[in-house]
Amino acid sequence: MATETPTPLLATPSHGTTTPPPERRKQSFGxxxxxxxxxxxxxxxxxxxxxxxxxxxxxxxxxxxxxxAGSNVLFSRIDFGNFEELFSNPxxxxxxxxxxxxxxxxxxxxxxxxxxxxxxxxxxxMRFKGRxxxxxxxxxxxxxxxxxxxxxxxLLLNFITDVVPWLGLGSQLGLIxxxxxxxxxxxxxLMYGFFNTIPASLDEAARIDGASHVQVFFxxxxxxxxxxxxxxxxxxxxxxxxxxxxASVVLNDPDSQTLAVGLYSYVGQQRSENWGVFAAGAVLAAxxxxxxxxxxxxxxxxxxxxxxxxx
Amino acid sequence: MPTTTASPAESTKRSRTLRPSDSxxxxxxxxxxxxxxxxxxxxxLIVLFLQEKWIVLVLAAAVTLLINWIYLxxxxxxxxxxxxxxxxLLLFQVFVMIFSGYVAFTNYGDGxxxxxxxxxxxxxxxxQQRVPDSPAYRVTIVEQGGELHxxxxxxxxxxxxxxxxxxxxxxxNAVTDGTGKATELEDYRTLQFDEILANQSEILALxxxxxxxxxxxxxxxxxxxxxxxxxxxxxxDDASDTFTDTETGTVYSDSGExxxxxxxxxQLNTGWKIDVGFANFVKAFSNEDIRGPLLxxxxxxxxxxxxxxxxxxxxGLFLAxxxxxxxxxxxxxxxxxxxxxxxxxxxxAGLVWSGLLNPEFGYVNNTFFxxxxxxxxxxxxxxxxxxxxxxxxxxxxxxxLVCTGALQSLPEDVNEAARLDGASPWKLFTSIKLPLxxxxxxxxxxxxxxxxxxxxxxxxxLTDGGPRLSDTTVxxxxxxxxxxxVYEVAFGSGVGRDYGLASALSIxxxxxxxxxxxxxxxxxxxxxxxx
Numbered sequence: 001m002a003t004e005t006p007t008p009l010l011a012t013p014s015h016g017t018t019t020p021p022p023e024r025r026k027q028s029f030g031x032x033x034x035x036x037x038x039x040x041x042x043x044x045x046x047x048x049x050x051x052x053x054x055x056x057x058x059x060x061x062x063x064x065x066x067x068x069a070g071s072n073v074l075f076s077r078i079d080f081g082n083f084e085e086l087f088s089n090p091x092x093x094x095x096x097x098x099x100x101x102x103x104x105x106x107x108x109x110x111x112x113x114x115x116x117x118x119x120x121x122x123x124x125x126m127r128f129k130g131r132x133x134x135x136x137x138x139x140x141x142x143x144x145x146x147x148x149x150x151x152x153x154x155l156l157l158n159f160i161t162d163v164v165p166w167l168g169l170g171s172q173l174g175l176i177x178x179x180x181x182x183x184x185x186x187x188x189x190l191m192y193g194f195f196n197t198i199p200a201s202l203d204e205a206a207r208i209d210g211a212s213h214v215q216v217f218f219x220x221x222x223x224x225x226x227x228x229x230x231x232x233x234x235x236x237x238x239x240x241x242x243x244x245x246x247a248s249v250v251l252n253d254p255d256s257q258t259l260a261v262g263l264y265s266y267v268g269q270q271r272s273e274n275w276g277v278f279a280a281g282a283v284l285a286a287x288x289x290x291x292x293x294x295x296x297x298x299x300x301x302x303x304x305x306x307x308x309x310x311x
Numbered sequence: 312m313p314t315t316t317a318s319p320a321e322s323t324k325r326s327r328t329l330r331p332s333d334s335x336x337x338x339x340x341x342x343x344x345x346x347x348x349x350x351x352x353x354x355x356l357i358v359l360f361l362q363e364k365w366i367v368l369v370l371a372a373a374v375t376l377l378i379n380w381i382y383l384x385x386x387x388x389x390x391x392x393x394x395x396x397x398x399x400l401l402l403f404q405v406f407v408m409i410f411s412g413y414v415a416f417t418n419y420g421d422g423x424x425x426x427x428x429x430x431x432x433x434x435x436x437x438x439q440q441r442v443p444d445s446p447a448y449r450v451t452i453v454e455q456g457g458e459l460h461x462x463x464x465x466x467x468x469x470x471x472x473x474x475x476x477x478x479x480x481x482x483x484n485a486v487t488d489g490t491g492k493a494t495e496l497e498d499y500r501t502l503q504f505d506e507i508l509a510n511q512s513e514i515l516a517l518x519x520x521x522x523x524x525x526x527x528x529x530x531x532x533x534x535x536x537x538x539x540x541x542x543x544x545x546x547x548d549d550a551s552d553t554f555t556d557t558e559t560g561t562v563y564s565d566s567g568e569x570x571x572x573x574x575x576x577x578q579l580n581t582g583w584k585i586d587v588g589f590a591n592f593v594k595a596f597s598n599e600d601i602r603g604p605l606l607x608x609x610x611x612x613x614x615x616x617x618x619x620x621x622x623x624x625x626x627g628l629f630l631a632x633x634x635x636x637x638x639x640x641x642x643x644x645x646x647x648x649x650x651x652x653x654x655x656x657x658x659x660a661g662l663v664w665s666g667l668l669n670p671e672f673g674y675v676n677n678t679f680f681x682x683x684x685x686x687x688x689x690x691x692x693x694x695x696x697x698x699x700x701x702x703x704x705x706x707x708x709x710x711x712l713v714c715t716g717a718l719q720s721l722p723e724d725v726n727e728a729a730r731l732d733g734a735s736p737w738k739l740f741t742s743i744k745l746p747l748x749x750x751x752x753x754x755x756x757x758x759x760x761x762x763x764x765x766x767x768x769x770x771x772x773l774t775d776g777g778p779r780l781s782d783t784t785v786x787x788x789x790x791x792x793x794x795x796x797v798y799e800v801a802f803g804s805g806v807g808r809d810y811g812l813a814s815a816l817s818i819x820x821x822x823x824x825x826x827x828x829x830x831x832x833x834x835x836x837x838x839x840x841x842x
Contacts, residue, residue, distance in 0.1 A: 036636065036639060038633075039633045039634065039636060039639055040639075040640075040641075042629075042630065042633045043633070043641070043645040046626075046630060046645075046649055047645055047648045047649060049704065050648055050649045050651055050652050050704070050708070051648055051651055053652075053660070053663055053664060053667055053704070054651060054652075054655065056663070056666075056674055057659075057663045057666075060666075115395050115396035115399070116396065118392045118393070118395060118396060119392060119393050119396045119397075121392055122388075122389045122392035122393050126388060126389045126392075128389040131389070134393070139832075140828065141400070141404060141405070143761065143825075143827075143828040143831075144404075144408065144821065144824055144825075145765055146403070146404060146407075147765065147767060147794065148408075148411075148765065148794070148797075148817050148820055148821060148824070149404075149407035149408050149410070149411045149817065150797070150798065150801070150817075151411060151414060151797070151801045151810050151813045151814050151817060152407040152408070152410040152411040152414060152814065152817075153403065153407050154801070154802075154810075155410065155414065155419070155810065156402075156403075156406070156407055156410065159367075162362065163355060163358050163359060163362065163364070163367075164354075164355060164358065177399065177403065178403050180399040180403065181399045181400055181402060181403025181404040181407075182400075182403075182404060183396055183399060183400070184396045184397070184399075184400050185400075185404075188396070212334055212337065213388060214334070214337055215334070215337075217392075241656060242656045242657050242658050242768065244658050244767070244768055244771070244772075245767055245794075245798060248802075249802060260656075260658045263658075263659065263662065264658065264662065264772065267662055267665070267666075275666060278662070279663075279666075282659045282662065282663060285656065285659060286655055286656055286659055289654065289655075289656050290651065290654040290655060293650075293653075293654035294650070294654060
């Protein structure tokens with residue numbers, strides 16, 4: 001979603017070739033263009049490519065004529081009819097989907113962070129038999145995304161349904177458990193690296209003062225690694241909010257579904273008819289994730305750069 | 312979940328003088344958490360015992376003991392920290408991978424869901440027909456705990472209760488009306504007329520057996536007030552392991568492939584799960600109907616992943632270069648706007664683009680191409696192009712960020728030296744910057760390839776794998792990649808679910824991913840970093 005207000009200003013000249021820079025100095029146009037002008041041209045074209053789908057969906061969301069054909073002139077009318085309809089359809093409970101996504105995402109990412117931090121603490125601070133092998137196994141295992149085993153996950157949950165119905169198919173708790181299968185892996189690895197940067201002399205001092213290993217973990221280490229915990233948690237949340245495959249297999253009741261599964265069903269059958277309402281749902285679903293993402297941008301970019309330079 | 316002893320912050324000061332493992336709050340938390348885990352475990356064990364699932368029972372008991380041992384013994388500290396995460400990892404990542412391997416060697420799927428005993432029972436119950444001239448039983452529909460029951464009054468006036476799950480059982484304490492028909496029973500709630508209407512389909516599906524042996528027949532109703540005797544038209548004979556049709560006399564015997572088949576090849580609908588060895592793999596590679604599509608899907612998966620990586624990398628690198636200029640106005644705004652697609656949830660991107668590219672009503676056709684009906688998503692070649700275009704839209708910001716970071720970390724003195732030697736900007740880029748860049752970016756390119764190899768969301772949300780291939784009966788389309796094909800085979804609508812074949816296909820993906828990871832590990836040498 002175009003959260004930035006200056007967007008339209010930059011998008012409108014997308015077809016134009018001239019990009020009037022405010023500071024046209026005395027140098028010739030040709031020299032300016034060779035140095036900077038083409039860069040602005042590239043920037044404007046790319047920016048237009050990047051944001052026009054987002055502007056389009058925002059415009060469709062604000063246009064309550066509702067069909068796809070009716071939303072082809074951007075921002076031709078602005079009202080909130082689609083949003084009202086979005087929240088008033090009992091067969092497609094958008095509000096519930098939103099909450100489900102939020103709850104599943106928050107619980108899973110919190111648990112992921114916690115489990116990952118426990119493991120990273122052990123790997124970083126303790127030396128034990130099988131440590132190297134365990135770390136390597138984690139590194140290998142995280143190459144195989146869980147969705148590859150979606151059939152087996154479905155059958156396993158089908159079995160669990162017979163034993164503990166509230167953890168089986170159709171249960172959000174069951175889905176969270178499945179997601180926790182991926183809690184270690186990359187996360188532990190990221191955290192392990194960060195934990196290693198905290199000097200071990202800090203824990204030793206605390207241990208000499210009589211703190212137990214648990215106290216060291218909760219009161220010394222965790223506060224110092226909060227940034228990486230936040231980043232891992234938020235990244236996990238962003239990833240989960242887009243997860244479709246496993247959620248669609250596990251959650252079959254519309255009331256318990258997540259946004260990804262629900263919104264797909266919105267346009268799955270007749271894409272063009274519910275278009276406006278779907279667009280409104282898409283805007284609301286995307287906003288929090290995009291806001292989080294932009295907020296985290298700095299960390300993500302740093303993480304990427306760190307990863308890329310290490311090689 | 313079992314966690315380690317969690318002592319709240321405030322207890323830290325108080326217990327500082329105590330020995331580490333003696334923190335009272337910590338001990339308490341440990342006991343409570345472990346107690347909860349054990350309570351849950353015992354509950355699961357009891358259920359497993361009642362359901363006579365012995366193998367799982369033994370495994371679950373062993374895991375419970377192991378968890379208790381880990382947390383109750385002194386020492387073994389690392390295990391206490393690792394156990395919770397590893398428990399989930401083993402169950403939902405490692406076990407399911409192994410289980411996929413097992414399912415790939417079975418015929419698990421629609422019509423082959425369960426054991427042979429269950430299949431026999433279900434055939435017997437399904438093949439019921441009303442016994443001609445059988446007496447009418449008067450019934451009242453009653454409910455207990457959400458389950459519907461028949462309260463029947465047989466022609467002799469005897470009253471029984473039963474449901475699909477529980478065979479009829481005689482009762483003596485029912486309330487009867489003037490005609491002797493039972494209308495109420497203690498602990499059961501009689502359904503009113505409007506409720507009978509509301510639950511019509513459930514009531515019609517009620518099949519109440521007379522006894523544990525389905526050959527004795529069942530009661531069914533078509534109006535909620537009278538039931539008739541139904542008896543199986545297919546009778547199972549234990550000794551010969553065959554079904555015989557009581558009307559035609561046809562004999563159906565175990566085919567060895569998880570079904571009952573008659574001499575002339577007629578097959579009974581319900582089968583059971585058996586191990587089929589490599590049959591699924593053989594089917595995938597030799598069955599004309601699957602081999603062709605599978606080959607085309609595999610090729611397309613590689614093409615899609617490769618072009619996605621190359622196109623996003625090329626555009627990202629180009630942009631990173633263009634913006635790697637010390638004083639370019641508006642750089643920050645351009646940057647934020649360009650990152651937006653990366654921040655947009657991928658599944659929504661597919662759906663939004665599917666609207667944009669809609670041939671009839673879509674924005675692209677109507678606004679950019681003046682109403683032309685360009686079949687962006689329904690022509691095989693154009694659909695492939697569209698998928699790649701959307702994936703470029705989603706992926707180029709990531710590569711832009713990566714390349715910007717890598718470019719900025721390149722040593723400036725090398726550039727300087729080359730420029731002094733008179734290298735042209737292009738030469739400088741291709742011979743110096745690019746090789747240096749590739750060294751640091753290569754692992755990310757491989758990771759990106761691996762990701763796109765299984766990029767389910769873009770394909771599924773944009774084209775749903777379509778347009779469908781015309782030369783096959785399998786529900787596979789021109790833009791399907793392996794993982795969407797697995798999903799379609801296992802959970803797709805239309806043709807029956809085939810978990811066995813789907814798992815066999817997943818195993819193929821596993822192998823390909825394994826090869827990619829081996830290459831990537833060689834590249835990154837990350838194995839050596841672990842000390």
